[in-house]
Structures are given as structure tokens and as C-alpha cells.
Amino acid sequence: MSSSPSFPSSSSSPSESSHRPSAVPYRSSRWPARFLVWTGVGHNIVGFLIPAVRQPFVDALKGGYINQLGTSISRRHSFWFFMAGVNLVLLGKLVDWYLFPEQVDGHRKIKDDSSVRAHSDKGEVRSERKLPRELGVWFLGIAIGGATAIPKSGFYLLGIQGLAILFAK
Known part of the structure; x- marks a missing residue:
């Protein structure tokens, strides 16, 4: 009889299972949040590399920035291109905060509760939140x-x- 690899086998000893986190069908790593953050950073890097996106925004900054976006459609497009990247970064941080609420303050202290657990085999932190x-x-x-x-x-x-x-x- 085979069982899912995410569940402990029924043959494990009591002492072994007491040191192991309770089995759940899903454990989230930090990759969804980090992927969103890096997508946002990459979005803005690409924007700065494309002159048609970068230059209108630079022109708005040179013009004093205040009320400079309403004067040109290309400046507004450039602004929203970069804002989309910033929003992806913020969304990535929000996903991280949702999956790992105990680490919102930037501390790496892991609380031993039912939603976040440390895995000693690789030293990585995984969340039981989905x-x-x-x-x-x-x-x-x-x-x-x-x-x-x-x-x-x-x-x-x-x-x-x-x-x-x-x-x-």
C-alpha cells in the first residue's frame, strides 16, 4: 500500500514522528513571493532599458515631476509601466506576509505553530498556508x-x- 510522499509512513516510530512536523498535503516555500518580486524588478529593469519607456519618465523627472504626467500620453504610459513593476514587488511582499505571518517584522524568528515550520533537513522555512x-x-x-x-x-x-x-x- 503506497501513501503520498508528503504524509509520514505509518511505520515511523513514536519518537521519530514527535520530532517531525505534522503532515499536510501542501507546504509553500517562499518562491511564489520571490518570483513576483523578481518579476516586478525585472519589469522595471526592462523599462529602463527601453528608451521609449525610460525617456518620457526621465523627461517628467527633469521637468520637476509635479504635474508633468498629465502633459503627455507617453509620460503617463511610462509612469504606469513603472508602477506596474512596483505593484508586482508589493504584491510579492504581500504574498510573503500572507504565507509567513510570523516574519512580517523582518525577523527570522520562527514560531512553532500550525502555519509555519522550519525543516531542518535543508534549513528552509515552509508554510502550511496555501x-x-x-x-x-x-x-x-x-x-x-x-x-x-x-x-x-x-x-x-x-x-x-x-x-x-x-x-x-
Whole structure:
């Protein structure tokens, strides 16, 4: 009789199972949050590398920034391009805070409770919390809509994240 690898086998000794975290079908690592943060950082780096995106924003900064975006559609587009990257970074931080609420203050102290556990085998921290499937649906919807409108874009990265959330076990 085979069991899922995420559950302890029934043949484990009582002392062995008492040191092991309780088995759950899903443990989240920090990769969903970090992937969102790096997608946002990469989005803004790409924006700075493309002169048509960078230059209008630089011109707005040179013009004093205050009330400089309403004067040009290209400046507004540039501003929202960079804001999208910043929002991806903030969303990544929010996902991290949701999965690991005990570490919101930036401390790396792990509380021994039912939602966050430290695994000594690799020293990595995993959360027993799972991201809401609705977030995956939204990511996938945005990715499909964006990639359909702009096939040569990074919307596929958001689609990968959406699928990973939807198919997480």
C-alpha cells in the first residue's frame, strides 16, 4: 500500500514522528513571493532599458515631476509601466506576509505553530498556508488577456504563477 510522499509512513516510530512536523498535503516555500518580486524588478529593469519607456519618465523627472504626467500620453504610459513593476514587488511582499505571518517584522524568528515550520533537513522555512485559488485565477486571467493583446510581453510569467497556484496540491 503506497501513501503520498508528503504524509509520514505509518511505520515511523513514536519518537521519530514527535520530532517531525505534522503532515499536510501542501507546504509553500517562499518562491511564489520571490518570483513576483523578481518579476516586478525585472519589469522595471526592462523599462529602463527601453528608451521609449525610460525617456518620457526621465523627461517628467527633469521637468520637476509635479504635474508633468498629465502633459503627455507617453509620460503617463511610462509612469504606469513603472508602477506596474512596483505593484508586482508589493504584491510579492504581500504574498510573503500572507504565507509567513510570523516574519512580517523582518525577523527570522520562527514560531512553532500550525502555519509555519522550519525543516531542518535543508534549513528552509515552509508554510502550511496555501495561497487562495482565486489569486491563481486572477493571475491566469490577466496573463491570458495581456498576452493576447501583447504577445511579445512578460505576461506569460504571470500565467506561470497563476497555474502554479491553481495546481498546488
